[in-house]
Amino acid sequence: MRTSRTVEILVGLFIALGMAAFFMLAMKVSNITDYTENDVYEVKARFDNIGGLKVRSPVRIGGVRIGRVADIRFDDKLLEAVVTLHINRAYSRIPEDSGASIYTAGLLGEQYISLQPGGSEEFLADGGIIVETQSAFVLERMVGKFLIQEAESNGNK
Amino acid sequence: MLDWLQKLGQSGMGMFQHLGQATLFLLQIIISIPTLFRHPRLLVQELYSVGVLSLAIISVSGLTVGMVLGLQMYNTLVDFGTEDSLGPVVALSLVRELGPVLTALLFSGRAGSALTAEIGLMKATDQLSVMEMMAVDPVRRVVVPRFIAGVISMPLLAAMFSAVGILGSYMVGVGMLGVDDGAFWSQMQHKVSLGADVMNGVIKSVVFGIAAVWIAVFEGYQAVPTTEGVSRATTRTVVHTAFAVLGLDFILTAIMFGDS
Secondary structure (H helix, E strand, C coil): CCCHHHHHHHHHHHHHHHHHHHHHHHHHHCCHHHHCCCCEEEEEEEECCCCCCCCCCEEEECCEEEEEEEEEEEECCCCEEEEEEEEEHHHCCCECCCEEEEEECCCCCCEEEEEECCCCCCECCCCEEECCEECCCCHHHHHHHHHHHHHHHHHHC | CHHHHHHHHHHHHHHHHHHHHHHHHHHHHHHHHHHHHHCHHHHHHHHHHHCHHHHHHHHHHHHHHHHHHHHHHHHHHHHHCCHHHHHHHHHHHHHHHHHHHHHHHHHHHHHHHHHHHHHHHHHHCCHHHHHHHCCCCHHHHHHHHHHHHHHHHHHHHHHHHHHHHHHHHHHHHHHHCCCCHHHHHHHHHHHCCHHHHHHHHHHHHHHHHHHHHHHHHHHHHHCCCCHHHHHHHHHHHHHHHHHHHHHHHHHHHHHHHCCC
16 A cells, blocks of 8 residues: 555546546637627517527527627417517628528528628617517428429429 | 246346345435445546546547447448548548447446456355454445446546547548548537537436446345356346347437437
8 A cells, every 4th residue: 555645646636537527628619609698689580480590599690709699489370470589799880771580501501590680870789679670581481382383384384 | 828928027036126226326326425425436446447447448439439430431421422421431430420329338348347247256255244243344445446446437538538539530520531520529519519418428427327337336245156057147237237238229319319
């Protein structure tokens, strides 16, 4: 059996290594850095159909991520989905007549909200609402439409 | 027919008796935990033999598992042109599943079997009865430090396994196969969440740790005090731990990730 000092040092080293591994998993691997984004303002947008959009999906403008989807709920009076966006305060000069659409990254990738800047001199502020929205592209619906068109054009022949 | 039913009943009752004994033993351990604070030296000694000595096997297996995962996943992902998502694939599989499960299995092979053999031999050589004669509670003196050392070591070892595995896949993916360095880490950070993935992995490893050492110390303590009895108890420890860990893993995964 080794002397107790060596044992204690080795145990200390073991615990330190374990802590270091946790620290690495927390800081380097997971998205803890995103949780510190407290500096955001809230904007709402209404969509007919949000497709596969999820909470924490990215919000992009010109391809650059400027925020995240914070909340998705269904408004049963207007029968529309209400999406709450948290946008980083660093990007506070977004025209208030900007449009929001739901796009898919790649053919099968995750869905995100893309903002198209408008031309207004006024900017979106906390609690603002994006009026002009475009619903998600739902692949099944497109395929359905295509099949119906195909059937109609065959019937006309 | 009746004989067969009797045998079934007998083995069923035996199983429940075994489970009941194990539960009572766990309660006894939990009640005796506070006495450990009077002898922290015992814990350090056990942390050394349970944790420190398991470091080598855990880090080497973590590294190789990570490297193999990186290699295999890359070959599949590159067909879809999505080799950039190597990072999240490897990190999620390691943090959520492979880290806790493989660590628990290796841990029971490396440390659990040793605990059973040690306690079983103490029993076979009457050391436990001697302690009782000297009015030293063997559960407090022998079992509790080992139990706590195992429960502390498991999450630490599992975290090391995952971390080393991710580094291994980084070495293979970015170093050998040419995945983009930035994409590897940024996609990983984007997809892996601290609360849902890393913390659930930690919870899993704590649960597995409790199961693994509980089985190990119980089998040791209940071992038939002969050479053969100890060897059987050691085998049972490894086999039962494997079943328990894999079964618990399914249950925990269904609870944690089932609805997403």
